[in-house]
Amino acid sequence: MSATLEITTTGWVVTIGLIVGLLALDLILAAIRPHAVGFKEAVTWSIFYVAVAIVFGLVFAAQVGGEYGSQYFAGYIVEKSLSVDNLFVFVIIMTTFAVPEEHQHKVLTFGIITALIMRAIFIVIGAALLQLFTFMFLIFGLLLIFTAIQLFRHRDENPSVEDNGLVKLTRRVLPLTDQYVGGKLFARIDGRRMATPLFVALIAIGSSDLLFALDSIPAVFGVTEEAYIVFVANAFALLGLRALYFLVKGLLDRLVYLSTGLALILAFIGVKLVLHYGHTLSDRVPVIHTNVSLVVILVVLAVTTIASLIKVRRDPAARAHPGSLRAHDEDPDRA
Template structure:
């Protein structure tokens, strides 16, 4: 797998991720179990986006100042590929977040415990996606035709997502949940942030462990969609990996932010479906016509913007509170 990124930038990326995880998982752990407020989620979302853009700027500078003129000439294109990939992964994560929200609601997970579940989910997602991206990169390098398989898969997934958008999902029919319940006795009550508890002298799982497992399974399912999507933008493993990981690092803050305004973006699933269909089509046409990166970026941003504005304008209005009657004097 060939990449334009210099070795020192790979090292910088790895160190940056480890530092970010240390801050997010060790320093913030001192806060203990607490409910993440909207202002806190907004602050952390801004921080993660700023760090991602700063890394992209460093990536552009590393290429622009490269001693090889051919590499330097690709700086703008590669930076736009990172940005497009980052936006795609970030937007596809929105649908992932809505499923997380459904799982938390189904199990009535207290807001104070949700943070730990998401922290563990992020670690699992980083490891899983790194492996899948490396394997995907090797497969594409050896078997070019697999791009058509990815493209057809994304096209069908987008159509399926459009069909399912707006329909209420029932977690009770989830096969993974049924399988877990068959092999894993679960307590009816939470035991703080513990995954295991003791009932009648037996060590059994708590509902929080079930939630963690389901979140992990959900991420596996969504990774199958999102990773082929980024390969439609670029075949550079560095860009694929870094844009994916930076999108995941901000997932926890993004969850608490979107959870507070989920109703306002009720049409977002339709926009994500259109994005997947566009990316799948782009991948199927790759040997006939390669859609420019700037066009892809414009399409993704445009679809997201239209869908979000449309969602806000058509959001169901809350019933107006009736004024209380004033007490009548005698």
């Protein structure tokens, strides 16, 4: 492992300013012109965000060296691949709450901001724990392996939005209307201030992202121990999520083996963390280099995508599911 990465205060300020600026741009565009995002617009923004992430990575690597550059790109690819599973859940939430297309942009943008804030908190906590307690590598590794096993076991299921604890609490404590009042989160109906379905959808997306963060943060710490790299990898992966949603939401059903691929990636990174912990106890325990991790992740994603397309071609009725970490009594068919 290279010497600890040192990022100056100016570096942090510039990085956070760039991310906040991109988020503000997304939010302003959603607020001033609510509309259904078309394919061409989604492609343009998706290319833009991927290009920004790549340019940042190249500049970052030129400044701090190839080792840290590899860690950034490995972390970004891990987070980007896991974020596709987020998109499945987003589609389910938007469908469940019948969010009008012209308002989906706003819900996604606010949801991404919430997710970024929560993940920043988890990154600070995770980095502190790893510095204080070496055995946290073992804990994180076992957590990822357990998550991978659960995801594989329930790979053909959808998470239940109605079972979401925060959604249940929102329904219990707030007066709700079933009307979408423009793009408002709260509206006055018959003289009474009430939350709209848009607000409940936002709660569902934010709380779902909280659960995803519990898996994605340990996963990205599996390819780098640097909090800065973990943060920027998460941030740039999340920034492109809104555009990616509108780009691929009609194609997600084709990725029938995505959950299996993600389970393999999580299990691999979990094993990598366990080996890393073992290496701190004995030099005889092997470690997995970042470049090896990057190759394995890319190969798994490529094989998963190709196998999914072949499966759908042979069986057009096959449909993908995001997977769940626990079984549900009912699993609605996403026909």
